[in-house]
Amino acid sequence: MGLIILIVIWLITFASTYFFVAKTWWLPTGASAAAAGIDRYFDITYVLMGIVFVTAQVALGFFAWKYRERSAAAPARYFHGNNTLEIIWTVLTGVLFIGLNLMSSSIWASERFQPAQPGATQVEVTGMQFQWYFRYPGPDGKFGGTKPELIDPSAGGESALGLDTTDPASKDDVVTGTMYVPVNREVEVILRAQDVIHSFFVPAMRFKQDAVPGLAIHMHFTPITTGDYEIACAELCGLGHYKMHGILKVVSQEEFDKWLAAREAEKQ
Amino acid sequence: MATREFAAHESHAHAAPQGFIRKWVFSLDHKVIGLQYYFLALSAVFVGMLLSLLMRIHMIWPNATIPLLGDIKPETYVSLLTMHGTIMVFFVLTTAPQGGFGNYFLPIQIGAADMAFPVLNMLSFWVTFLGYIALLAAFFVPGGAPLHGWTGYPPLSAVPSAGPGEGLGADLWGISIALFCLGALMSALNFITTTLDMRAKGMKLMRMPLTCWAWFITAILGLLAFGVLLSAAILLLLDRNAGTSFYVPLITVNGQVLAHKGGSPLLWQHLFWFFGHPEVYIAIVPAMGLCSQLVSVFSRKPIFGYKAMVYAMLSIGLLGFMVWGHHMFMSGMSPYSAFAFSVMTMAIGVPSAIKTFNWLGTLWGGRIRFASPMLFAIGFVSLFVSGGISGPFLAQPTLDIPLHDTAFVVGHFHLIMGVASIFGIFAATYYWFPKMFGRMMNESLARWHFWFTFVGTYSIFMPMHYLGMAGQPRRYSQFTELHYLDRLIPLNTFITFAAFVTIAAQFIFVFNLFWSMKFGKKASDNPWEATTLEWTTATPPPHDNFGGHTPIVYNGPYEYSVPGAPRDYVMQTDTTAVPAH
Numbered sequence: 001m002g003l004i005i006l007i008v009i010w011l012i013t014f015a016s017t018y019f020f021v022a023k024t025w026w027l028p029t030g031a032s033a034a035a036a037g038i039d040r041y042f043d044i045t046y047v048l049m050g051i052v053f054v055t056a057q058v059a060l061g062f063f064a065w066k067y068r069e070r071s072a073a074a075p076a077r078y079f080h081g082n083n084t085l086e087i088i089w090t091v092l093t094g095v096l097f098i099g100l101n102l103m104s105s106s107i108w109a110s111e112r113f114q115p116a117q118p119g120a121t122q123v124e125v126t127g128m129q130f131q132w133y134f135r136y137p138g139p140d141g142k143f144g145g146t147k148p149e150l151i152d153p154s155a156g157g158e159s160a161l162g163l164d165t166t167d168p169a170s171k172d173d174v175v176t177g178t179m180y181v182p183v184n185r186e187v188e189v190i191l192r193a194q195d196v197i198h199s200f201f202v203p204a205m206r207f208k209q210d211a212v213p214g215l216a217i218h219m220h221f222t223p224i225t226t227g228d229y230e231i232a233c234a235e236l237c238g239l240g241h242y243k244m245h246g247i248l249k250v251v252s253q254e255e256f257d258k259w260l261a262a263r264e265a266e267k268q
Numbered sequence: 269m270a271t272r273e274f275a276a277h278e279s280h281a282h283a284a285p286q287g288f289i290r291k292w293v294f295s296l297d298h299k300v301i302g303l304q305y306y307f308l309a310l311s312a313v314f315v316g317m318l319l320s321l322l323m324r325i326h327m328i329w330p331n332a333t334i335p336l337l338g339d340i341k342p343e344t345y346v347s348l349l350t351m352h353g354t355i356m357v358f359f360v361l362t363t364a365p366q367g368g369f370g371n372y373f374l375p376i377q378i379g380a381a382d383m384a385f386p387v388l389n390m391l392s393f394w395v396t397f398l399g400y401i402a403l404l405a406a407f408f409v410p411g412g413a414p415l416h417g418w419t420g421y422p423p424l425s426a427v428p429s430a431g432p433g434e435g436l437g438a439d440l441w442g443i444s445i446a447l448f449c450l451g452a453l454m455s456a457l458n459f460i461t462t463t464l465d466m467r468a469k470g471m472k473l474m475r476m477p478l479t480c481w482a483w484f485i486t487a488i489l490g491l492l493a494f495g496v497l498l499s500a501a502i503l504l505l506l507d508r509n510a511g512t513s514f515y516v517p518l519i520t521v522n523g524q525v526l527a528h529k530g531g532s533p534l535l536w537q538h539l540f541w542f543f544g545h546p547e548v549y550i551a552i553v554p555a556m557g558l559c560s561q562l563v564s565v566f567s568r569k570p571i572f573g574y575k576a577m578v579y580a581m582l583s584i585g586l587l588g589f590m591v592w593g594h595h596m597f598m599s600g601m602s603p604y605s606a607f608a609f610s611v612m613t614m615a616i617g618v619p620s621a622i623k624t625f626n627w628l629g630t631l632w633g634g635r636i637r638f639a640s641p642m643l644f645a646i647g648f649v650s651l652f653v654s655g656g657i658s659g660p661f662l663a664q665p666t667l668d669i670p671l672h673d674t675a676f677v678v679g680h681f682h683l684i685m686g687v688a689s690i691f692g693i694f695a696a697t698y699y700w701f702p703k704m705f706g707r708m709m710n711e712s713l714a715r716w717h718f719w720f721t722f723v724g725t726y727s728i729f730m731p732m733h734y735l736g737m738a739g740q741p742r743r744y745s746q747f748t749e750l751h752y753l754d755r756l757i758p759l760n761t762f763i764t765f766a767a768f769v770t771i772a773a774q775f776i777f778v779f780n781l782f783w784s785m786k787f788g789k790k791a792s793d794n795p796w797e798a799t800t801l802e803w804t805t806a807t808p809p810p811h812d813n814f815g816g817h818t819p820i821v822y823n824g825p826y827e828y829s830v831p832g833a834p835r836d837y838v839m840q841t842d843t844t845a846v847p848a849h
Contacts, residue, residue: 001638008723009650016654023320024758025734028672028752041668049657056624056653063631064646067567068638075836076829077633081573084621085629093621097614097660104666105607111669112603129430129522148518148525162520195521196424197533199598199673203739204750208669212533212600213423214517228750234598234673234741236417238424238431240341242744 002068009061013054020046031229031250032205033222036112041104041207048100116188116220121181121256124190126161127198127211128153130240133161134229136174136260143190144170151194161194174263179248182256185225191217199235202248210235223250284811293570294394296386297811302372302391303704308393308400309364309693310778312355316406317771319352323745324764328757330746343432345745346415350433351406353418355442359400360447361689365554366490367396367455369696372704374459376802377477379468379819381812384461389623399447406433406440411464414438417743419544420445422515422536426507427528429521442505449498452490460752461489470821474578475840477800477825478571480760481578482541482557485585486550493546494587502537507531537599541592549588552652553581555692556623559648561825562695564626565798566642567634568836569824572626580619580626587616597665606665613663624649634827639796640714644695647722648688654726655684658733673743676736679729687725694721697781702795706807707788713780717773724770731759754830799839800825 019025030039052086067073124135124143137143144167151162158165158175167170181187191200193211201208207221233244251259285291295301325332325339326348333339340348371389375382383389406413414433416425419442428435463484467476476484503514507528515536516528564571571577574658593601593609627649636642658680661667665747694717701709735756740747745758747753794803801821807812821840827838838844 001643002636005638005643005646008719012650012723012730016726019731019734024737025756028739038666038669040663042661042670045661045664045667052621053653055425056628057650059628060631060646060649060653063628063634064636064638067631067634069568069635073613073635076568076635078829079575079633080570080830081626081629085625086573086576087684089625090618090622092445094615097617098611100660101610101614101664102665105610107605107666108603108664111666112606129314139672148520150626151520151523151525157513159467161545177751185481195519196427196430197421201673201683201739201741203670206670208598210599213519214531214533215600217600230750232739232750236346236415236421236743237426239346241346242342242746242750245749247379 002065002209006061006065009064009127012260013061013223017050017054020050028203029214030204030206030222031225031227033202033224034107035106035206041107044103045100048096115218119187120186120188120220122188122190123181124192125179125200125211126192126194127200127237127244128160128194129196129235129238130198130233130244131160131177132179132233132244133157134176134179135161136163136176136263138172138174138264140169140172142169144168144173159193171265172267174260174267176263177246179231179246180256180259181223181248181250181252182253183223185253186220186222189221191219196237197235198233198237198244201232201234202229203232204229205248208234226250226252273375284461294390296382296385296390298371298375298386298389299704299809301389302368302370304393305363305371305396306365306369306460306573307403308397309368312359312363312400313690313708316352316355316360317774319355320350321767321771323348323352324767326745327541327747328761328764330748335580341414342532344412346417346743347413347433347437349743350415350417350441351403352414354403354444355550356686357418358445359396360402360552361685362452362547363396364693365558365696366459366483366486366550366688367393369558369693369700370459370486370554372481373700374462375466376805376809376813377480377800378463378466378471379801379814379821380462381465381770381814381818383458384466388454388458392458394466394632395454396451399444399451402440402447406444408439409436409440411435414441419540420504420536422504422507422531422533423519426516427519427521427526428465429524429526430509439505439508442501442508444606445499446498446505449494449501452494453498456487456490456494459483459762460491463487468481468819468821470598475821475824476509476695477557478577479554479557481581482554484552485581489550489553489585489588493543493550495824496539499551500536500543504536506635534596534599536599537596538592539604541595542589544595546585546588549570549584551685552692555583555648555695556581556691557695558692558699559627559645560623560630561800562641562645562699563630563649564826564828565796566637566639566645567631568637568828569630570824570828572629572632573622574824574826576622577626580622583619584616587612591616594663594668597668605664610663610665614660617656617660619686624653624656639698640709640711640718641695641699641796643715643718644691647718648691648695649690651683651688653727654730655680655682655688659684669738671736673741674736675732675740675742678742679732679736682729683725687729694777699796700802701781701784702791703802703807703809706791706792708795709784709788710780712831713776717776717780720773721774724755724766724773727766728763728770731763735759796834797837799823799827799837801840804839804841
């Protein structure tokens with residue numbers, strides 16, 4: 001029985017570890033400035049935790065086999081522990097875990113403590129059951145006001161957000177169902193939710209943030225590769241949670257300007 | 269100190285009831301109440317398991333028609349996951365280890381005739397039972413069961429128009445949670461008082477089996493955590509039914525402006541997770557205590573570092589109250605506080621690692637007997653390591669950005685809080701069944717059950733980590749809308765098949781349980797040659813546990829293979845001299 005336990009635990013351990021090492025299923029290719037740093041700490045954590053995982057499981061399987069009851073075996077050793085060992089492994093794991101934590105904290109700080117740089121592309125992202133809307137402030141750089149009583153989701157676009165068309169600032173606002181941003185320029189996202197909590201999740205950008213009703217949450221990221229990236233909702237928002245998705249199109253600055261100008265023209 | 273308690277203890281004994289109702293239904297006997305909790309959890313775990321199977325089927329074959337139930341719609345799926353989580357967390361993981369085994373064995377292991385407050389004990393169970401009925405009733409009301417997840421984040425959970433199931437179903441859910449909290453609070457008071465006041469002569473705190481320490485610590489966690497959840501649930505019910513706005517700001521649902529104003533959705537998250545994180549330990553600490561017990565009994569060796577184990581459990585409990593914010597890194601909470609929550613969370617890794625080292629240290633140099641309880645205890649250690657090791661990923665806010673609310677989290681908490689704790693429940697069942705029912709469970713069936721469950725649960729939950737890294741969000745009923753999920757479908761299909769096999773294997777367990785009650789081999793009073801007090805009394809124990817006398821305790825709980833002793837174990841009540849240590 002000891003031998004079977006050893007074999008099964010070792011097999012599970014090595015099979016699980018294989019798929020991590022082979023990266024069969026891995027984080028999607030990163031496309032934002034922060035992705036490389038986040039992925040590097042992911043790698044460091046997974047190597048360190050991998051060592052702990054394999055060591056503990058291999059020892060468990062080995063001890064189960066080695067110390068199985070046999071008629072020829074010596075009686076069990078009688079002792080109640082070892083304080084020196086307890087202190088050593090307390091200190092070691094303390095250093096490992098807290099150290100790991102402090103190492104990765106600088107990335108969190110740069111992502112979340114700093115506001116977006118001036119000149120970032122501003123996009124207001126609004127989540128509602130079960131759709132994302134994106135709003136651009138237009139040439140005046142100001143978002144127009146919205147009013148809850150004007151909201152009409154079935155009409156889509158500006159009406160879905162309840163845009164107050166009497167507000168001069170709203171005249172040049174552009175509302176779309178697809179998010180366009182220029183590459184290599186920081187994007188400032190202003191996250192809102194109309195009904196329940198949603199979560200704006202762009203796996204390739206290593207970006208995730210809940211959109212909370214009543215709050216306007218300012219976040220930022222910098223896309224560095226052009227292309228189409230899928231947007232998901234990561235917070236349970238009701239029966240259509242699984243189909244609340246969108247597309248983020250990262251394009252060149254010229255293309256972005258052209259696209260935005262065309263939307264402005266449509267409005268007039 | 270113990271002498272005073274010895275006197276107090278006698279007055280708690282009450283006469284054995286005769287009628288069926290007083291003996292088996294409204295019983296005051298902690299053993300009967302323990303069994304009531306256990307069978308409540310057993311019925312709940314089968315409901316919860318069935319729901320998870322339906323979820324797995326729907327994920328892979330979204331258009332499949334289930335016999336008797338018909339089609340599963342996306343909203344049905346979200347209701348299934350809500351009910352699965354709520355049933356499993358509250359009515360299985362919190363109910364069986366503490367209410368079930370804790371009730372049955374805490375008084376016996378400390379040498380008491382019953383719990384400190386038998387009437388309160390009966391009330392705790394029946395209030396919990398009402399909570400269970402209220403929850404199940406949600407399936408049958410108009411709109412069906414709620415779809416806000418077991419975490420019940422408002423506004424989704426607070427607004428009837430937010431989706432089907434958010435009407436009466438969600439009210440029943442809130443009532444069920446509130447009732448459960450009441451029951452758990454009464455039970456926690458009882459456990460704490462019993463542990464402090466009812467110990468037999470000589471049962472010093474540092475002579476208690478680690479199971480008793482675990483139940484004691486779990487009760488303290490419960491007392492502090494369930495009060496907060498109870499308040500949170502009452503506020504939610506008020507928001508839903510009394511027009512208050514604790515959690516709901518001005519919102520528009522489906523174009524309708526609601527009458528709420530000024531509430532904070534994050535308030536619920538803070539209250540919920542202040543309970544929710546300690547809840548993880550409420551589920552797993554009893555299993556830690558039990559596993560320590562079993563590793564020592566079946567290695568025929570004293571536990572490695574008894575005091576370190578006690579302090580580790582205490583510090584896990586204490587730290588558990590300072591880390592709730594790690595569930596909220598992406599919630600919009602201040603990013604500065606994430607630092608503090610993150611450091612405290614990583615610190616929990618230290619006592620957890622100490623426990624693992626000590627279990628390995630106990631196996632080291634032992635003479636291991638692989639009876640079925642020990643198989644599950646070894647399985648527990650393995651699962652605890654596997655489920656724990658993904659914690660440091662999620663505890664770092666930086667890495668939580670890609671991983672939060674993905675299948676990675678689902679894999680993590682199922683391995684550690686779900687499967688590891690359930691291995692504790694299985695181990696406890698196989699270990700204490702002879703004492704509870706006077707017969708042994710069938711060992712071959714138990715082994716088959718172990719191997720299928722061990723390999724099966726790993727096959728289900730380990731791949732979820734890969735899915736999460738690849739970005740699969742949790743709580744998705746179908747993978748048809750996001751194209752980057754296409755390549756993950758084979759892995760998801762594998763998980764569904766693994767779930768079929770694992771769930772089928774649980775019927776081996778149930779068959780064994782009921783078959784052995786009637787036809788199992790007769791058990792001796794101490795079949796595992798263990799040292800603690802439950803093995804000194806008759807099988808099954810008499811109404812007052814020790815048949816009119818009270819044990820006197822001379823030794824610690826883990827005196828195995830003592831050099832010079834006549835047998836390889838020294839009972840806690842033996843007067844044989846044990847070397848000082």
